[in-house]
Amino acid sequence: MTQVHTLEEYLRTLEVSTADTPADRPRPNAARPAPHNQSGTAKSATVTSTTEHVSTSTRNLVSPRPACFSAYARQDLHPSIKTGRTVKVPDPPMLDDGKKPTFKEWVTKMRDKLLLEAARFPSDEHQIAYVSSRVKGDAARHVTSQRYHKSLSPYDSVEDIFTHLSSIFENPNREREARRQYKNLAMGEDQSFQAFISEFRLLASEGNISKASLKNDFWDRVTEPLRMATLHLLTDSKVTFDDLAATMALYNSDMNHNLTI
Structure with a gap:
């Protein structure tokens, strides 16, 4: 091996060594050039597409969670659920003679x-x-x-x-009395619709009236104008008692409004 005595000689030795290295020999840390062939474009497109797919999937994984998840994470829940404590309910009133309260x-x-x-x-x-x-x-x-x-x-x-x-x-004859009152119930001309339907529902409940008969019974007991306005609903099997009552409430409101004009 040639001995190097001065700095100038050492630098000349490095220049010679670099000049002797073939130009196409890859250096240890140098990036390799991309291969040039006919399928190069297709491979590049495939890699790009795959990269985009992975990127999209990653975005989906880290996308914001729905509000329900955020609420759960923040513990925005009812206190009884969050703490596991029993819900506090007011004490019932004292029962005395069965009148107030019943x-x-x-x-x-x-x-x-x-x-x-x-x-x-x-x-x-x-x-x-x-x-x-x-x-x-x-x-x-x-x-x-x-x-x-x-x-x-x-x-x-x-x-x-x-x-x-x-x-x-409790009155042991209350159900019988409720059924009697229910049978004789009829909406008065000056009675409000809300007061009538409230009484109707109460008597139907206390008298254990079948739900299947409520629709026809209610229609029979309202005023003549309301019956005529909702006659087409009476024969429609898809219309329930609640549907009929809600429609009658609207008709009744319109009728009262027209009377005040």
């Missing part, structure tokens, strides 16, 4: 309370104790006598309390 109103609210706050009343004993705390006066006397430790027929569940109080405060 037994039906009281027992409906009581069932809602026991359902929505079930975690607070895990056993029959818990439920009985709570229901017993929401009675006073006449109702309390009946419940206390049945819960007395020497009672021959103590309550086994809240359903026993409800059945007991129902037999005392």
Whole structure:
């Protein structure tokens, strides 16, 4: 090997070494030129298309989530769902003589309370104790006598309390009376449509009137102008009682408006 004694000689040695390297020999770190052939354009298009597809797929993966996912991530939920705590329901009013509130109103609210706050009343004993705390006066006397430790027929569940109080405060002939009132019900000329349909629905519920007969019964009991305006709906099997009532409400409103003009 040639010995290098000075810097100038070392630089000349590098120039000679570079000159001896073939021009077409790829250098270690040099990028290779793209191949030149007839299918080069097609390959380039394929690579571009694939790149675009991958890019689109990637964008889809990182695209914003729907609002429902965002809400879930932010925990924008009802407090009872977010924290897992029991929903707090107001205590039912105290039941006394079955008038204010009526037994039906009281027992409906009581069932809602026991359902929505079930975690607070895990056993029959818990439920009985709570229901017993929401009675006073006449109702309390009946419940206390049945819960007395020497009672021959103590309550086994809240359903026993409800059945007991129902037999005392509910009219056993109420269904029969409601059916009688329902049969004689008719809309007065000066009666508001809203007041009439409210009474009709109430009597139908208390009298356990079949839903299948509500449509024809309601049509029979409204005023003559409303019957004539909706006669075509009566024979249409696709029109339900609710549809008929809603249409009659519109006709009634229009009639009242025309009378005031």
